[in-house]
Amino acid sequence: MAPVSDDAAGQSRYHVGVTAIPYTVDRESGRETIDLSLTGDAELVVRAPVDATTADVAAALDDRRAWLLDSLYGRADPDHVRAFTSGESLLYGGRRRPLRVAESPIDDPSLQFDGSRFVLRVPRDGDAGSADRRRAVVDWYRTRAAELLPDCARGVAGDRPVPSLTVDDVGRRWVRIHGDRLRLHWRLVLAPRPVAAYTVAHALVRRDHDPDEPAFWTAVDALAPNARASERWLRLNGARLHI
Template sequence: MRQYHIGQTVVPYEIEWSPDRSTIGLSMDGTMELAVRAPVDATLDDVEAVLEEKQQWILEKLYGLAEQDDPPLDKEYLSGEKLLYNGRRYRLKVASSDVSEPKLEFDGSQFNLTVPEHDHVSTRRKQQAVVDWYIRRAEEELPERANDYIDKLGLDEVEIDIRPLRRSWGEYQSGRIALHWRLILAPRKIQDYVVAHELAHFKHGDHSDSFWNTVGTLVPDYRERREWLRVKGGTLTV
């Protein structure tokens, strides 16, 4: 783990060298560690130059994460608890039946979790059923959020992967984008911001003024949506 010093502030960071990158990118999540993704032909001096250029962004990100809302308390997946879906909280009802594994369904107004009636069901097994449902919904719904933006940007068909991401809500790499499945918990306007952000990288590799101008043509109030995600992103948990 390397360290970058901004005055008295020490920022730990790791460099991920990638043959698929042409520019140096930075990201930071709740761990307060800076992730640097760099092309394989970049030097440490190149990385240091970007860190120098992005000092203000690093400080804003660092202090902003410290101000984020605390994540909700761990769930036990009992009747009466609520689950997030597209930015709304829906009541959970748990019932037992002749099934082999827990299964979650959504009827439009509440979640229904069916568990085996003659078996002790751990919280972990119930949670896995919930996660499986969210992933399926994310795979069905999140790529559809991209259709209008793809047309507006004049892009050909774009491959979109739905998977867990370690340090971000979305990633662009090698002409494809990946979205974190937990975005399905967020309001649709937040999903749209992340999708638009990643698609804008098809036109601009870095976070330049031109990049943000492109995001702004797709999502005019992107600053407000970005701020919502910065503050509330930690609450999007299962």
């Protein structure tokens, strides 16, 4: 069962991935099932029967764990195909940057970033469709993530030994840690750097503390200052961290 805790203000939180989701329980007379909904502020409302126990609520939260991860962290829509044309923008480091498309004497599309805008160079023969353009964009992000995220992890760890680190697709999670192996999702490069640092700190501290322990957030803050602000940013914005 995933941990459920109360913060200093008495707010109940359900921990899923690197997110601590605030939730309230509304007990309704005559209700027979437990239903969940997310508010616009990414907080949970649990509607439960009057006689539902704390364990019943926790079990219902666990049953909807996959739905929560999809809702908070985002799930790519296979039917949505971007054209990647001039006038669009790309998210990087938590900010949207303008995209310009330029024809060049090349065989395959290639993405470049000059610090303020993206330039997608495409073959002059006009043979690069949206799938080829998308592949070039994703390849650029994956390369940048492989360069930046390990440095981020080392900066967070400080004097701690850094687990063996890989940057790839981690499915529904932003970070996974198994023993001495740390896996970061390449899409974290789309988020602000402090948010990426927070996910690393969360994973490292999770090895020694459970998120429901009072010492957990103190330890996370020591590695990634303002961890709660980063956690909230990811809870509110994680679903849009997609190409």
